[in-house]
Amino acid sequence: METAKRKAFIINFIYFAIILALAVIALKYLLPMAMPFVMGFIIAYLLQGPRNFLAGKLGISKKLVAIVLVLVFYAVIGLLITLLGFKAVGFAGTLVRSLPTFYSSQVEPVILQIFSNLEGWMTQLDPSFVAYLSDMFARTLSSLGDMVSSLSISAMAYLSGLAYAVPGGFIKLVLLIISTFFIALDYDQLMGFCLRQLSSRSKKVVLQIKEYVIGTLFVCIRSYALIMSLTFVELSIGLTLIHIPNSVLIALLIAIFDILPVLGTGGIMIPWVILSAFSGDYPQALGLLAVYVVITIIRNILEPKIVGSQIGLHPVITLCSMFIGVQLFGVIGLFGFPIGLSLLRYLNENGTIHLYKMEDPKQEILPRESDL
Numbered sequence: 001m002e003t004a005k006r007k008a009f010i011i012n013f014i015y016f017a018i019i020l021a022l023a024v025i026a027l028k029y030l031l032p033m034a035m036p037f038v039m040g041f042i043i044a045y046l047l048q049g050p051r052n053f054l055a056g057k058l059g060i061s062k063k064l065v066a067i068v069l070v071l072v073f074y075a076v077i078g079l080l081i082t083l084l085g086f087k088a089v090g091f092a093g094t095l096v097r098s099l100p101t102f103y104s105s106q107v108e109p110v111i112l113q114i115f116s117n118l119e120g121w122m123t124q125l126d127p128s129f130v131a132y133l134s135d136m137f138a139r140t141l142s143s144l145g146d147m148v149s150s151l152s153i154s155a156m157a158y159l160s161g162l163a164y165a166v167p168g169g170f171i172k173l174v175l176l177i178i179s180t181f182f183i184a185l186d187y188d189q190l191m192g193f194c195l196r197q198l199s200s201r202s203k204k205v206v207l208q209i210k211e212y213v214i215g216t217l218f219v220c221i222r223s224y225a226l227i228m229s230l231t232f233v234e235l236s237i238g239l240t241l242i243h244i245p246n247s248v249l250i251a252l253l254i255a256i257f258d259i260l261p262v263l264g265t266g267g268i269m270i271p272w273v274i275l276s277a278f279s280g281d282y283p284q285a286l287g288l289l290a291v292y293v294v295i296t297i298i299r300n301i302l303e304p305k306i307v308g309s310q311i312g313l314h315p316v317i318t319l320c321s322m323f324i325g326v327q328l329f330g331v332i333g334l335f336g337f338p339i340g341l342s343l344l345r346y347l348n349e350n351g352t353i354h355l356y357k358m359e360d361p362k363q364e365i366l367p368r369e370s371d372l
Contacts, residue, residue: 024328027329027336028328028329035172036172036173036175036176036179037175037176037179039176039180040175040176040177040178040179040180040182040183041179041183043070043073043180043184044066044070044180044183044184044187045187047066047069047070047073047184048184048187050065050069051065051066051069051184054069062188063185066184066185066187067181067184067185069184070177070180070181070184073180074177074180109279113280114278205347205352208346208347208350208352209343209347212342212343212346213339213343216311216339216342216343217335217339219311220307220311220335220338220339223306223307223311224307226306227299227302227303227306227307228255228256228258229255230298230302231254231255231258231265231295231299232251232252232255234291234294234295234298235247235250235251235254235255235265235291235295236248236251238287238290238291238294238295239251239291241287242283242284242287242288242291244284253268254268254269258299265292265295265296265299266292266296269288269289269291269292269295270292272288273285273288273289273292276288303319303322304316304318304319304322307322307338311338311339311342312342312345312346313338313341313342313345317341318338321337321338321340321341322334322337322338324337325337325338
């Protein structure tokens with residue numbers, strides 16, 4: 001009996017390990033190749049509600065409405081991207097033009113002050129040690145020059161690779177638009193064909209997964225909107241208290257930037273703190289550092305709880321899944337792993353799958369004292 005249980009455990013472990021490995025391979029390598037078609041399907045799915053509503057109200061063909069909706073969708077998206085692109089180019093041009101002034105007024109005085117302090121300090125040292133420091137500075141400057149040269153070469157290589165990637169990106173964009181048209185035109189037929197290939201039980205599971213994933217995705221978006229709102233409020237209050245001009249606008253930009261899993265608030269706040277400290281504005285540097293520390297602590301405490309409570313996971317499980325997801329798949333993993341674990345929990349609770357044992361409320365977890 002014990003041997004049979006061990007064999008069953010080993011078989012189940014190997015089975016789920018193979019499924020997990022195939023899922024990781026599919027998500028990491030196959031999904032990027034099929035991304036234009038996946039995005040086309042998602043866009044076509046999102047347009048089904050408006051298509052059915054307009055076709056019913058106007059009494060015209062669903063295919064005609066689908067064509068119009070796809071055209072309007074991509075026209076609006078293209079217009080927004082064009083406007084944002086012009087804004088971004090204009091902002092980048094203004095930023096580049098202001099860099100010399102910023103360097104001469106902010107960075108150069110700090111560097112000169114640092115070297116002035118070093119020169120005054122070095123006059124009090126032993127001449128041999130001063131010679132050693134001078135040699136070390138010379139080697140450092142030489143290595144910095146080599147680093148700049150290598151960075152320039154890397155930048156040129158990156159730009160060349162980017163230029164080569166433009167045709168591939170254009171092809172993917174064309175495939176995305178064409179696939180959206182075809183899927184939106186025959187969405188009902190395609191979905192009906194796919195569902196007919198499944199058994200009644202498999203069809204029920206697929207529909208359950210679809211409904212739960214869509215609902216959970218909107219819940220995750222709502223959760224991160226709440227986290228971003230909290231970060232915005234905290235930043236607005238903190239920056240206002242330390243008398244930062246345009247604190248509300250700056251807080252909004254940093255809160256939007258905070259969604260990025262790698263950079264986050266620290267990508268802006270930490271360089272800001274360092275620059276303020278080097279420029280001699282120590283009260284502002286300490287104030288910014290205090291705001292950053294408070295926001296980071298509150299974010300790390302509340303994020304697993306908010307996301308976990310919304311999708312039904314324990315905060316520790318949520319935090320682990322978010323970390324592993326970011327390490328494996330970046331931003332997609334940040335959302336995808338918690339949603340995937342929440343889906344497994346949901347399917348296990350309603351009896352569709354049996355991954356782990358559920359707690360029986362009638363069964364005592366700890367033995368009674370009389371049984372010890």
